[in-house]
Amino acid sequence: xxxxxxxxxxxxxxxxxxxxxxxxxxxxxxxxxxxxxxxxxxxxxxxxxxxxxxxxxxxxxxxxxxxxxxxxxxxxxxxxxxxxxxxxxxxxxxxxxxxxxxxxxxxxxxxxxxxxxxxxxxxxxxxxxxxxxxxxxxxxxxxxxxxxxxxxxxxxxxxxxxxxxxxxxxxxxxxxxxxxxxxxxxxxxxxxxxxxxxxxxxxxxxxxxxxxxxxxxxxxxxxxxxxxxxxxxxxxxxxxxxxxxxxxxxxxxxxxxxxxxxxxxxxxxxxxxxxxxxxxxxxxxxxxxxxxxxxxxxxxxxxxxxxxxxxxxxxx
Numbered sequence: 001x002x003x004x005x006x007x008x009x010x011x012x013x014x015x016x017x018x019x020x021x022x023x024x025x026x027x028x029x030x031x032x033x034x035x036x037x038x039x040x041x042x043x044x045x046x047x048x049x050x051x052x053x054x055x056x057x058x059x060x061x062x063x064x065x066x067x068x069x070x071x072x073x074x075x076x077x078x079x080x081x082x083x084x085x086x087x088x089x090x091x092x093x094x095x096x097x098x099x100x101x102x103x104x105x106x107x108x109x110x111x112x113x114x115x116x117x118x119x120x121x122x123x124x125x126x127x128x129x130x131x132x133x134x135x136x137x138x139x140x141x142x143x144x145x146x147x148x149x150x151x152x153x154x155x156x157x158x159x160x161x162x163x164x165x166x167x168x169x170x171x172x173x174x175x176x177x178x179x180x181x182x183x184x185x186x187x188x189x190x191x192x193x194x195x196x197x198x199x200x201x202x203x204x205x206x207x208x209x210x211x212x213x214x215x216x217x218x219x220x221x222x223x224x225x226x227x228x229x230x231x232x233x234x235x236x237x238x239x240x241x242x243x244x245x246x247x248x249x250x251x252x253x254x255x256x257x258x259x260x261x262x263x264x265x266x267x268x269x270x271x272x273x274x275x276x277x278x279x280x281x282x283x284x285x286x287x288x289x290x291x292x293x294x295x296x297x298x299x300x301x302x303x304x305x306x307x308x309x310x311x312x313x314x315x316x
Contacts, residue, residue: 006261008273010215014044014250017273018258024049027102028257029142031055031083031135032109034062037156037214039069040250041106041257046075048258050104055083055094055138085109085134086120088314095141101148104257107135107155107191117178122316125172127183132190137314139198143205150206154256155195157211157269157297159289161188162281165296166306189297190306192269197303199267208266210256211297213276214249216241216289241288269293 008017028045032038033054046052046069056062062080069078081097084090110131118126124133139146139153146153163185170176173183191211198209251273256262262270269276271291279292296302 003277004262004265004268004275006255006259006274008251008255010244010272011248012251012273013245013247014040014254015047015247017251017254018044018048021048021258021260023104023258026050026104026258027053027100028104028106029053029055029098029102030106030108031085031138033106034058034065036246037217037249037253038106038108039065040246041108041253042078043069043073044247044250044254045104045258046070046078047073049075050258051077051079053079053081055081055109057082057084083109083138085130085138086126088122088137091134091137091314092141095138098142098145100145101151102142102145103149103151105139105142105146105151105153106253106257107139107153108253109135110156110187112160113180113184115180117173117183119172122313123172124313125183125187127187128171128190131184131187132194133310133313135191136194136310139194139209140311140314143202143207146207147202147205151208152257152262153195153198153207153209154253155191155209155211156253157191157213158184158188159213159271160185161192161297162279162290162294164189165294166190166193166302168302168305168309189294192293192297193299193303193306194310195269196267196298196300197307200300200303201307203266208262208264210262210266211269211293212252212256213269213271214252215244215272217244217246217249267298269297 033042034056066078120129195209195211
């Protein structure tokens with residue numbers, strides 16, 4: 001299968017990706033749309049004419065961001081709705097309240113590198129529960145709306161998926177040492193596997209699903225990995241990492257969510273505004289931000305197994 005390329009690169013912004021694209025009449029939901037990459041993804045979609053709903057935990061902050069985006073873009077159809085991804089009732093309420101078709105779902109919210117093992121009430125490791133299971137429940141709950149007119153799902157993964165496959169025998173670290181970035185990586189691999197299986201299962205509904213790597217952006221997401229008390233090693237990484245702006249980080253999400261260049265493309269992993277090649281995770285040893293996706297993150301058998309596990313997990 002040919003790797004899809006575009007005229008864009010790591011320095012392209014979300015507005016540039018959607019320049020000249022008309023998303024009028026399209027409706028979008030962006031989780032975690034009140035900070036970082038989520039804000040700039042929302043801004044670009046709104047500027048292109050989409051009706052945008054910011055699905056956020058803090059609706060007061062969300063309302064402030066929505067107002068700022070409206071002022072900036074002139075788009076009056078930027079709204080806010082409450083969503084807590086680790087709360088099943090909150091996810092179900094959001095999906096139940098949605099009326100009419102949904103054309104774009106950007107699974108953007110996430111948490112990173114929690115310093116200590118935390119489990120949800122259902123017993124799931126919190127990064128896996130938030131980054132994957134919450135979004136899985138949201139997407140499956142919104143499936144009728146997504147299928148109504150054929151939709152695009154863009155799910156934010158990370159280069160950190162190269163740190164770990166989904167360890168099905170011990171997702172919740174019951175029998176192995178908890179490693180914060182490894183657990184984060186496992187959750188980000190799950191996001192890619194979701195795109196693979198959603199792309200397969202929902203193809204007949206006209207739904208496409210892809211995973212995206214935004215790149216490193218200095219946002220509150222890194223508060224645990226690069227906090228005030230970071231080690232000398234972490235400080236070196238922080239000081240030398242190829243950081244980009246939030247607007248550049250949002251470009252790949254904007255591409256998958258709204259660009260005609262990826263029409264009909266599904267079940268793939270995008271980075272730097274193009275499809276990424278399959279690479280060996282060992283490349284992490286020499287590159288702070290390698291371009292590529294691990295083969296295990298695209299494994300159809302693992303994707304199907306994760307889907308079945310996730311369906312059972314969110315049904316209780």
